[in-house]
Amino acid sequence: MPPTGPPAEPPATDRPAARPTSKDVAKLAGVSQSTVSLVHAGKWHGRVSERTVQAVHEASATLGYRPNQAARHLRLGTTRTVLLVVPALTNPFFGAVHTGASEAAARRDFSVVVYPSPIRAGTELAPFASPFAAAHTALDGVLASSMALESLSELLGGTGPGPGLPLVMLDSAPEAGPPTVNVEVAAGMHALVTHLLALGHRRFARLVPDIDGWTFTARENAYRAALRDSGAVHVAHARTEFSVHEAAEAALTLLDTPEPPTALVCDDDVLAAGAYKAARRQGLRIPEDISITGFDDLIIATVLEPELTTVRLPAHQLGETGMTALLDLLDGRRPESTSLAAELTVRGSTAPPARR
Amino acid sequence: MPPTGPPAEPPATDRPAARPTSKDVAKLAGVSQSTVSLVHAGKWHGRVSERTVQAVHEASATLGYRPNQAARHLRLGTTRTVLLVVPALTNPFFGAVHTGASEAAARRDFSVVVYPSPIRAGTELAPFASPFAAAHTALDGVLASSMALESLSELLGGTGPGPGLPLVMLDSAPEAGPPTVNVEVAAGMHALVTHLLALGHRRFARLVPDIDGWTFTARENAYRAALRDSGAVHVAHARTEFSVHEAAEAALTLLDTPEPPTALVCDDDVLAAGAYKAARRQGLRIPEDISITGFDDLIIATVLEPELTTVRLPAHQLGETGMTALLDLLDGRRPESTSLAAELTVRGSTAPPARR
DNA sequence: CTGAAAGCGCTTACAG
DNA sequence: CTGAAAGCGCTTACAG
Structure with missing residues (x-):
């Protein structure tokens, strides 16, 4: 039986089955919360003894500890999530773009959220209900197909002040401003x-x-x-x-x-x-x-x-290269606009024309 | 020019162009942070005067305020994000499932993250680097195709203690436990x-x-x-x-x-x-x-x-219905397993067999 | 009708 | 080598 969503009633047991926090790990390992954090971030070298590191790892494993992402995001000011904007995922071309982009993102510990772009513009939503409205704070960047450009203006700092989101364009005019990854x-x-x-x-x-x-x-x-x-x-x-x-x-x-x-x-x-x-x-x-x-x-x-x-x-490579460029941009590097080769594939539908 | 990722150097201007917070809105509107929160959450009726509500809305608009999602998630203990697990998005069938699921999610202000399921099991990643590892805390629930079942065990509380994630299965044996949405x-x-x-x-x-x-x-x-x-x-x-x-x-x-x-x-x-x-x-x-x-x-x-x-x-309806069931589950309701009709579509590839 | 305060769980200077 | 403390921005009792 899977759990039934939000806790209806805190169970009366002594162990509320709450998700363990870094504090719990610290207590079990007999160290401070800072040490737990350092160990998990891999920043302990020369700062924490081998023995302590071991103890933290064991305690984490015992409790099944997973860091709370929301807390990390708040603290770090980053969400490690990027938005992929494509016309329609039902088009297998963009399915492949998504797959390539997701793989590249996963390799650098980023998640990808997709919005098929024909966001019904007419639909009036509650102030922050639109997926795009939340974007400003829930996303670190955007990878977008040019075929969906209009939907983007809002995203990119359209309304009000404040900076837009870092952006890489797929398949768009290279001189347009943001870095682009194109196909030739x-x-x-x-x-x-x-x-x-x-x-x-x-x-x-x-x-x-x-x-x-x-x-x-x-x-x-x-x-x-x-x-x-x-x-x-x-x-x-x-x-x-x-x-x-x-x-x-x-x-x-x-x-x-x-x-x-x-x-x-x-x-x-x-x-x-x-x-x-x-x-x-x-x-x-x-x-x-x-x-x-x-x-x-x-x-x-x-x-x-x-x-x-x-x-x-x-398609796959387009998503992959585009995502890599976006992640580089987020790292403060300035990715170069690139262009991927498109290969002529000759099959049976072409032949010399009949004599007439 | 898009911004270049993480702040290289805080700009020396007096307005650091930082994203406005609810505190900023409160200050500008001359009210408390609580009031701002109440107004944005739509919970102000009978608690905040019309005039104050107006002032808050104006201040929000002026500053281009957007609530910080990470902070909300931390506070609320929910991320309004669900995971869709499908075999491959390059298959247009699952592209359509995704589209349907995303639409249903957006209507209830949820985001969808997709992982094509053939997660290379061999790839050893850093402790929490795997997209799935983060899942326990970055997601509220999972909508999964049965064709990707193995990849799921880990997600659903496989390692260590702690509750698994609320789950709705697509296209799987109805008696298996979690609610299912099937096609007939x-x-x-x-x-x-x-x-x-x-x-x-x-x-x-x-x-x-x-x-x-x-x-x-x-x-x-x-x-x-x-x-x-x-x-x-x-x-x-x-x-x-x-x-x-x-x-x-x-x-x-x-x-x-x-x-x-x-x-x-x-x-x-x-x-x-x-x-x-x-x-x-x-x-x-x-x-x-x-x-x-x-x-x-x-x-x-x-x-x-x-x-x-x-x-x-x-396919579209499968994603839509499945997502609705998952969101109901998250709301504490117990969705019924349902089955969608599959329609025979007769075209030109069938005919009476030749006499032999 | 409105505000001050606590706290979600994390990471990072800072002090020892 | 290790810990105590502050604070990210929000929401929600609680007090007035």
């Missing part, structure tokens, strides 16, 4: 378009998400740049919500034309999955009649048949 | 097999993950039960790692036989994706030559072509 999406897109050009494609189209964000602008710019002076043309463009079925509808508008493109460059694997559906509805074979590409290299990329040519984004 | 996977499986039987299938096979867990046992038992006395036979069974390509290999062993099954029941959409690949490698058409089913109804289910007949598991 431009290079990835360049490699992708170059691959399609080398296959002989000359008629390109784009399927992009209905989301603003540095990363999508960067992809678009790199796509345009790669096509420039290539002899190939960009014939059309469609925006879509981030779902397979919506993407299929949007892709249909691109394909259902007198002179359809031979290469369809999608900004995400999920959108590419929609493009597959549209192509098939049009009776087009992939890759013989139309080459389709994605971005991310999620599990979906290998579920699709033929498997998807895409640009692999190192 | 058995009913879902029953509906699925009944659907296949009604289509005329008589030769079944199973593709299951190489993972232990109540939910998979429940699925297996329900599958067996549904087949019993149906006139149909279970012809084979394969276990596989949780990946598309591994699942494809395993499925191949089921299909590459003299008398292959006509219906392949997979315990997850990802495994079903592997089965599609195996079927195609064998030259089998879906659903004409083989019906394939999944479980979960992830995005993959609609990416596959034909789209996958599967059992929809309400």
